[in-house]
Amino acid sequence: MHILLDLDGTLTDPKVGILTSLQHALKELGEPVPHIDELDWCIGPPLKDALLTMFGEKQPEKVNEGVRHFRERFGDVGLFENEVYPEIPEILTAMRKDGHVLHIATSKPEVFAQRILDHFKLTSHFTSINGSELDGTRGDKGELIAHILATQSIASDDAVMIGDRKHDIIGAGKNAVTGIGVLWGYGSQEELEIAGAKMCADSPRNLLQCLQVIC
Known part of the structure; x- marks a missing residue:
């Protein structure tokens, strides 16, 4: 997946x-x-x-x-001025060990996302790092996910989008991609469920459990 x-x-x-x-x-x-x-x-x-x-x-x-x-x-x-959430490096490693292929999908300009991931030594977990252009191109999550599916040759039913805000889940829905919400960020469970999240994880470890159910 x-x-x-x-x-x-x-x-x-x-x-x-x-x-x-x-x-x-x-x-x-x-x-x-x-x-x-x-x-x-x-x-x-x-x-x-x-x-x-x-x-x-x-x-x-x-x-x-x-x-x-x-x-x-x-x-x-x-x-x-950023901080990696607890257990994130460990669950990224666990996802890869389970055979998943990981991609970054952020509305942040790609050039900034790359620098952040390099700074926190997370880059090696990802097959592709995808964000917006500085002029705002692909700032919309739906457009960004469509771009990732096309450029990485990924079928919608072979992808899951994970994020903390409704924009992540709505963008996934626009592309027939399953959306999973996370509750340690800045969106509420209500926001994520209304947007169409298939499941919501309340911790990184719980996220792995959600992936096992969906995948």
């Missing part, structure tokens, strides 16, 4: 790096800067989508400026 794994909120906890960089962007734009805990909802969707929610489609220049200011900090500092 081909296992597609989200990065933020699934393999690593990116809260400090992403949200501190977002606070930096808001400050540079002269906007009110909420407390970091009030910005949790911004973890998961593409950055541009979060800024569009804040500013609306009538302010595209502000959205683009926000992305630029975010990357000023994130590309140098925020990228590594």
Whole structure:
């Protein structure tokens, strides 16, 4: 089975790096800067989508400026203000021993995802690392999963998408791929089940059990 794994909120906890960089962007734009805990909802969707929610489609220049200011900090500092969740390296090893082929599927720009995985020495677990382009191409999870299936020659019924937010599960559904939600990230069980998750795992070890049932 081909296992597609989200990065933020699934393999690593990116809260400090992403949200501190977002606070930096808001400050540079002269906007009110909420407390970091009030910005949790911004973890998961593409950055541009979060800024569009804040500013609306009538302010595209502000959205683009926000992305630029975010990357000023994130590309140098925020990228590594990140933490691998407990047991993640062990379960990635276990998945591979069970014969699964692993792929990263993140809406984060691919260039950033590659650097994060290299930094935490996780790269070797994955056959492919897939993310968006810096211009936002493939930021939508459905488009990204379709891209992975096509470029890696994977049949929909031979793939599982694992993630912590509804975007992961909805994207999987658009491609007839089974979605499994994880509950240690930033989405609730209700959010994931409404989006169509086949199962939800409350711990990395439980995720292995879910895979044994589905696969």
